[in-house]
Amino acid sequence: MKFKPANKIQDLQYFGEFGGVNPSISDSTTYTFLSAKTMFDTFEGHGEGCYLYSRHTSPSNLYLGEALAAMEGTETANVSATGMGAITPTILHFCGAGDHIVSSRTIYGGTYAFLKNFAPRFNVETSFVDITKLDAVEKAITPKTKILYCESVSNPLLEVADLAELSKIAKKHDIKLIVDNTFSPLSISPAELGADVVIHSLTKFVNGSSDTMGGVVCGTQELIDSLRDVNDGAAMLLGPALDSLRAASILKNMRTLHIRMKQHSKNALYLAQKFEELGLKTVYPGLPSHPSHDLFKSMMNKEYGFGGMLTIDVGSLEKANELMEMMQHENLGYLAVSLGFYKTLFSAPGTSTSSEIPEEEQKEMGLSDGLIRFSIGLDNDIERTFRLMRRCMNRIDILNKENKYQELV
Numbered sequence: 480m481k482f483k484p485a486n487k488i489q490d491l492q493y494f495g496e497f498g499g500v501n502p503s504i505s506d507s508t509t510y511t512f513l514s515a516k517t518m519f520d521t522f523e524g525h526g527e528g529c530y531l532y533s534r535h536t537s538p539s540n541l542y543l544g545e546a547l548a549a550m551e552g553t554e555t556a557n558v559s560a561t562g563m564g565a566i567t568p569t570i571l572h573f574c575g576a577g578d579h580i581v582s583s584r585t586i587y588g589g590t591y592a593f594l595k596n597f598a599p600r601f602n603v604e605t606s607f608v609d610i611t612k613l614d615a616v617e618k619a620i621t622p623k624t625k626i627l628y629c630e631s632v633s634n635p636l637l638e639v640a641d642l643a644e645l646s647k648i649a650k651k652h653d654i655k656l657i658v659d660n661t662f663s664p665l666s667i668s669p670a671e672l673g674a675d676v677v678i679h680s681l682t683k684f685v686n687g688s689s690d691t692m693g694g695v696v697c698g699t700q701e702l703i704d705s706l707r708d709v710n711d712g713a714a715m716l717l718g719p720a721l722d723s724l725r726a727a728s729i730l731k732n733m734r735t736l737h738i739r740m741k742q743h744s745k746n747a748l749y750l751a752q753k754f755e756e757l758g759l760k761t762v763y764p765g766l767p768s769h770p771s772h773d774l775f776k777s778m779m780n781k782e783y784g785f786g787g788m789l790t791i792d793v794g795s796l797e798k799a800n801e802l803m804e805m806m807q808h809e810n811l812g813y814l815a816v817s818l819g820f821y822k823t824l825f826s827a828p829g830t831s832t833s834s835e836i837p838e839e840e841q842k843e844m845g846l847s848d849g850l851i852r853f854s855i856g857l858d859n860d861i862e863r864t865f866r867l868m869r870r871c872m873n874r875i876d877i878l879n880k881e882n883k884y885q886e887l888v
């Protein structure tokens with residue numbers, strides 16, 4: 480039977496200290512010991528079942544990590560305070576001075592800025608490639624390359640990475656394939672397709688209520704142990720520890736992730752089809768017009784759909800801003816960055832989340848001024864949402880004659 484990530488979360492069983500149905504939250508930063516010897520062993524990472532200090536680990540963080548590892552099908556996981564707090568230590572774990580990274584050029588703006596502007600301070604250089612061109616990816620690998628970095632579905636252009644083929648390339652050159660799966664939780668299981676490390680910003684779909692930051696690195700026990708090593712572990716020494724109260728709240732939200740993802744995907748597919756019918760340039764992996772539609776289909780866990788993210792291009796930044804302000808005024812969503820909320824969120828990536836990428840490079844990768852990125856919400860009546868959105872589009876005159884006419888009848 481095919482791997483079902485949501486079932487794996489469902490099958491976990493935790494009880495609270497007093498038999499509660501939720502695990503108890505550890506509301507302490509430090510832990511007492513009956514024997515001094517156990518304290519030393521715990522510090523060195525050998526104190527079985529003991530906790531020392533909450534930057535190292537805490538019961539709540541371990542529970543959340545276990546649930547995420549179950550979802551991604553990896554041995555274990557380490558949670559962190561933010562997505563960037565998962566990404567940067569992982570990159571620095573694998574790369575030291577003189578090393579090289581091959582990365583997709585369409586990635587989260589913060590990750591791009593880190594690789595492009597920050598990592599070179601440590602003499603770690605990155606070659607940015609079009610991740611959909613496998614020969615270009617392989618060509619960029621040098622004897623100094625340590626990691627191949629990409630997002631399963633990229634931000635904001637929704638390019639899809641062929642994870643199985645990328646994994647073959649990585650194995651052939653003995654480098655690690657690190658995949659940020661923030662845009663496609665449950666829909667795509669990168670580790671099943673050969674990724675060595677899977678990362679999420681929990682701030683987005685996984686938590687889903689836009690109230691809490693969080694991140695996770697899912698991988699082998701060996702990787703997670705060394706990230707947490709007190710002597711030289713990047714996740715330990717850079718200090719991006721997640722607070723226990725927040726870990727507990729993310730764990731509770733994660734239990735409904737499968738239901739939410741199905742609704743995000745259903746609504747996004749409906750709107751993408753309708754937007755395309757209106758003649759708008761629409762990008763959504765669930766549309767046959769998407770260049771990687773078949774690839775996504777071949778990788779996906781079908782029941783969760785093609786995800787909640789889509790983009791349209793309305794021609795200019797002015798029109799994009801006008802439309803977004805109007806949609807917010809009509810309460811169809813919020814003009815805000817981030818994703819995975821119950822409300823639809825929209826923003827123009829060129830001037831917000833991808834503004835770290837120089838204009839010229841934005842052009843080259845197809846990130847145009849009029850692009851609007853949507854994170855489609857959990858609307859119960861998406862047909863109504865569409866009708867109201869179409870009315871906004873009509874008012875600001877971005878639909879062609881034929882569709883305008885349709886609106887008037």
Ligand SMILES: *Cc1c(COP(=O)(O)O)cnc(C)c1O
Pocket residue numbers: 561562563564587589590630634659661662680681682683692693694
């Ligand atoms: C938001 C995001 C991140 C960064 O996560 P934070 O929780 O904001 O630190 C990384 N990758 C992707 C794809 C994201 O959308």
